[in-house]
Amino acid sequence: MASLLGRFCRKLVVPGSAHGSRMISTTACDSEAVKSLNLYSAINQALHIALETDPRSYVFGEDVGFGGVFRCTTGLAERFGKNRVFNTPLCEQGIVGFGIGLAAMGNRAVVEIQFADYIYPAFDQIVNEAAKFRYRSGNQFNCGGLTIRAPYGAVGHGGHYHSQSPEAFFCHVPGIKVVIPRSPREAKGLLLSSIRDPNPVVFFEPKWLYRQAVEEVPEHDYMIPLSQAEVIREGNDITLVGWGAQLTVMEQACLDAEKEGISCELIDLKTLLPWDKETVEASVKKTGRLLISHEAPVTGGFGAEISATILERCFLKLEAPVSRVCGLDTPFPLVFEPFYMPTKNKASSSSSLSSPLKKKHYLIMGLHVWCRYWMQSSPLLITSHSICFFR
Amino acid sequence: MALSRLSSRSTTLLQPFATTSLLRRRHISTDTTPITVETSLPFTSHLISPPSRAVETSSQELLSFFRDMALMRRMEIAADSLYKAKLIRGFCHLYDGQEAVAIGMEAAITKRDAIITSYRDHCTFLGRGGGLFEAFSELMGRTTGCSKGKGGSMHFYKKDASFYGGHGIVGAQAPLGCGLAFAQKYSKEEAVSFTLYGDGAANQGQLFEALNIAALWDLPAVLVCENNHYGMGTAEWRSAKSPAYFKRGDYVPGLKVDGMDALAVKQACKFAKEHALKNGPIILEMDTYRYHGHSMSDPGSTYRTRDEISGVRQVRDPIDRVRKLIIAHDIATEKELKDMEKEVRKEVDAAVAQAKESPIPEPSELFSNIYVKGFGAESFGADRKELRATLP
Numbered sequence: 001m002a003s004l005l006g007r008f009c010r011k012l013v014v015p016g017s018a019h020g021s022r023m024i025s026t027t028a029c030d031s032e033a034v035k036s037l038n039l040y041s042a043i044n045q046a047l048h049i050a051l052e053t054d055p056r057s058y059v060f061g062e063d064v065g066f067g068g069v070f071r072c073t074t075g076l077a078e079r080f081g082k083n084r085v086f087n088t089p090l091c092e093q094g095i096v097g098f099g100i101g102l103a104a105m106g107n108r109a110v111v112e113i114q115f116a117d118y119i120y121p122a123f124d125q126i127v128n129e130a131a132k133f134r135y136r137s138g139n140q141f142n143c144g145g146l147t148i149r150a151p152y153g154a155v156g157h158g159g160h161y162h163s164q165s166p167e168a169f170f171c172h173v174p175g176i177k178v179v180i181p182r183s184p185r186e187a188k189g190l191l192l193s194s195i196r197d198p199n200p201v202v203f204f205e206p207k208w209l210y211r212q213a214v215e216e217v218p219e220h221d222y223m224i225p226l227s228q229a230e231v232i233r234e235g236n237d238i239t240l241v242g243w244g245a246q247l248t249v250m251e252q253a254c255l256d257a258e259k260e261g262i263s264c265e266l267i268d269l270k271t272l273l274p275w276d277k278e279t280v281e282a283s284v285k286k287t288g289r290l291l292i293s294h295e296a297p298v299t300g301g302f303g304a305e306i307s308a309t310i311l312e313r314c315f316l317k318l319e320a321p322v323s324r325v326c327g328l329d330t331p332f333p334l335v336f337e338p339f340y341m342p343t344k345n346k347a348s349s350s351s352s353l354s355s356p357l358k359k360k361h362y363l364i365m366g367l368h369v370w371c372r373y374w375m376q377s378s379p380l381l382i383t384s385h386s387i388c389f390f391r
Numbered sequence: 392m393a394l395s396r397l398s399s400r401s402t403t404l405l406q407p408f409a410t411t412s413l414l415r416r417r418h419i420s421t422d423t424t425p426i427t428v429e430t431s432l433p434f435t436s437h438l439i440s441p442p443s444r445a446v447e448t449s450s451q452e453l454l455s456f457f458r459d460m461a462l463m464r465r466m467e468i469a470a471d472s473l474y475k476a477k478l479i480r481g482f483c484h485l486y487d488g489q490e491a492v493a494i495g496m497e498a499a500i501t502k503r504d505a506i507i508t509s510y511r512d513h514c515t516f517l518g519r520g521g522g523l524f525e526a527f528s529e530l531m532g533r534t535t536g537c538s539k540g541k542g543g544s545m546h547f548y549k550k551d552a553s554f555y556g557g558h559g560i561v562g563a564q565a566p567l568g569c570g571l572a573f574a575q576k577y578s579k580e581e582a583v584s585f586t587l588y589g590d591g592a593a594n595q596g597q598l599f600e601a602l603n604i605a606a607l608w609d610l611p612a613v614l615v616c617e618n619n620h621y622g623m624g625t626a627e628w629r630s631a632k633s634p635a636y637f638k639r640g641d642y643v644p645g646l647k648v649d650g651m652d653a654l655a656v657k658q659a660c661k662f663a664k665e666h667a668l669k670n671g672p673i674i675l676e677m678d679t680y681r682y683h684g685h686s687m688s689d690p691g692s693t694y695r696t697r698d699e700i701s702g703v704r705q706v707r708d709p710i711d712r713v714r715k716l717i718i719a720h721d722i723a724t725e726k727e728l729k730d731m732e733k734e735v736r737k738e739v740d741a742a743v744a745q746a747k748e749s750p751i752p753e754p755s756e757l758f759s760n761i762y763v764k765g766f767g768a769e770s771f772g773a774d775r776k777e778l779r780a781t782l783p
Contacts, residue, residue: 063624066693089594089630090561090622118560121597157480159543161559328757334481334543335532336757 495656591622
């Protein structure tokens with residue numbers, strides 16, 4: 001059913017216009033009753049709708065009863081009762097395992113892990129139980145009704161254990177889906193899709209945006225299809241791929257690059273596993289350059305997977321190596337957070353973005369080859385001087 | 392003597408603690424003649440006979456309890472204001488209300504006994520001999536902090552005092568503490584490990600794994616549950632089927648202690664240490680209370696009433712209890728104790744001022760101590776090209 005939906009929705013998708021994303025709706029409803037909401041309110045609305053539309057859905061986790069530490073679950077316990085929205089003791093492994101069991105009986109369990117940094121005790125349950133349940137039982141059982149929500153990412157002062165981005169660990173596990181929204185409107189649609197998806201989903205919410213991001217969110221029930229990336233900004237010179245809160249940073253980098261005359265195409269991956277390879281491939285074939293950015297440390301981050309796949313598919317169209325502008329290979333630091341984070345300046349000064357070589361500027365093919373070799377072998381010479389030369 | 396230790400650690404800006412006023416009294420602060428005091432409540436025990444309610448102490452010890460607890464209280468209040476002034480970033484979990492646990496424990500053990508605790512570790516650090524200046528520096532992320540500014544509020548450590556810190560993940564310190572106990576038993580040090588955890592962490596699976604191992608191998612591990620009745624925002628009756636945490640060890644003996652009575656804590660810890668050295672693990676449940684919320688982001692009043700907080704403060708406050716004891720035993724007057732508190736306040740303010748002047752760690756410190764020095768790892772600038780440095 002999900003694939004049917006996907007095929008149907010693909011026809012509706014308008015590859016992102018420069019004015020922002022188009023809303024994709026599965027209902028015929030066109031009435032755009034919208035409300036300006038921040039991220040936690042949008043998620044709250046999605047949870048209200050999910051619980052309302054399915055009487056066998058439950059929301060539980062640490063401190064969700066009074067609304068949760070980020071207010072995402074406010075009003076749920078009052079409206080749906082303590083039998084469906086309840087607090088759990090402080091035991092992530094137990095909570096997720098419990099959710100898997102509940103889902104195995106055909107219910108929808110929406111589990112909250114208070115911070116993604118604490119998801120590791122539950123890692124065994126997610127990887128060894130949730131992801132493999134359908135597979136090892138020959139499709140007799142499944143825990144597709146399981147959705148695990150966790151706030152992830154830097155918040156400015158979180159330190160080691162309130163800022164981590166563990167998405168890469170989960171992208172390595174066939175059997176689960178990993179979904180990361182970038183804004184309130186996306187979050188509501190993606191969360192509803194994740195809850196209703198017949199596979200276990202790990203849903204990471206960028207905690208930086210809980211209050212910071214405000215957007216017009218439609219009030220009705222709508223879903224955004226999973227495994228479909230969205231081009232949120234069209235361009236011709238370079239493709240930028242990211243997800244979650246990092247997209248706001250990359251958008252700034254795009255605007256800065258535009259002032260230098262570089263037109264950037266920005267893609268929001270939305271679902272990291274399974275990810276939409278076709279969209280990114282089509283974009284890179286058009287632009288010839290790729291820059292990936294995420295907060296997690298660069299080594300082994302999900303950017304490596306994207307880089308390897310795009311290299312396989314677009315090798316002959318690439319004009320420069322794939323760039324990854326990511327967090328450093330250190331534990332998430334306390335006072336050094338500004339150094340660690342992949343800021344817009346790091347993105348702007350990355351060699352792929354700071355000097356795109358446009359074909360029309362090459363005088364002869366030989367010069368083209370020589371320039372490319374020169375650019376790649378002497379990175380320190382990439383300065384604004386060279387940009388002027390090649391423009 | 393805790394008193395002299397603290398005053399020697401104070402900066403040159405401070406006046407040395409005035410003992411002249413006390414010399415005029417009959418009982419001076421260095422008096423060690425034993426005083427016997429009864430604990431507030433009898434001990435409740437599980438699988439073991441409880442220690443006696445009569446605790447031996449002295450005027451010197453009581454005064455040091457008072458001063459140290461007042462220092463801890465003041466430090467936590469100062470940390471509260473610094474956090475609100477945004478000088479402390481990140482997360483800050485305050486211990487005020489629970490000081491008696493840290494102080495009573497220290498009175499019963501030596502620096503060779505190891506302590507390991509959760510993120511609510513500022514006062515435990517102070518009890519282990521940590522300085523105010525190091526504490527505030529670490530809170531504000533300066534190089535002069537005990538963890539060189541890289542740990543922050545949740546990661547205070549002190550190696551020479553066997554304080555194994557400050558852990559962010561709830562319950563993760565339980566198996567570590569049992570590992571420490573194993574090492575102590577192996578090296579025949581006649582020392583024990585105190586592993587502190589909260590009522591929230593008491594529901595973590597790893598705690599039971601650690602208990603089983605400790606009991607199986609007779610490790611000198613004392614597991615201390617600091618039951619402040621709220622695991623973050625969830626009350627204990629809503630998170631635990633059996634809130635009798637001292638009984639949850641099942642085959643491991645346990646003792647329930649009034650954690651707001653420093654003398655009861657001292658007695659229990661002394662008893663537990665003797666037990667652990669001979670017979671293996673024991674659980675101590677400290678019935679205590681925290682006045683602040685779980686952390687500075689938590690007002691602390693959404694899941695409990697203000698009346699409850701002020702009620703506990705009036706009836707069970709650990710510092711008031713020791714104050715009453717001191718006055719009842721004629722060790723010092725009300726005024727002298729107030730002067731002591733003022734003294735403590737000045738000391739804390741001076742440490743804060745000094746810590747504010749301290750430098751932030753060098754940017755290169757971002758990469759230091761990820762691995763052992765010399766093993767090297769590489770770091771890259773944006774897109775792995777521009778900067779390539781081999782890290783220390």
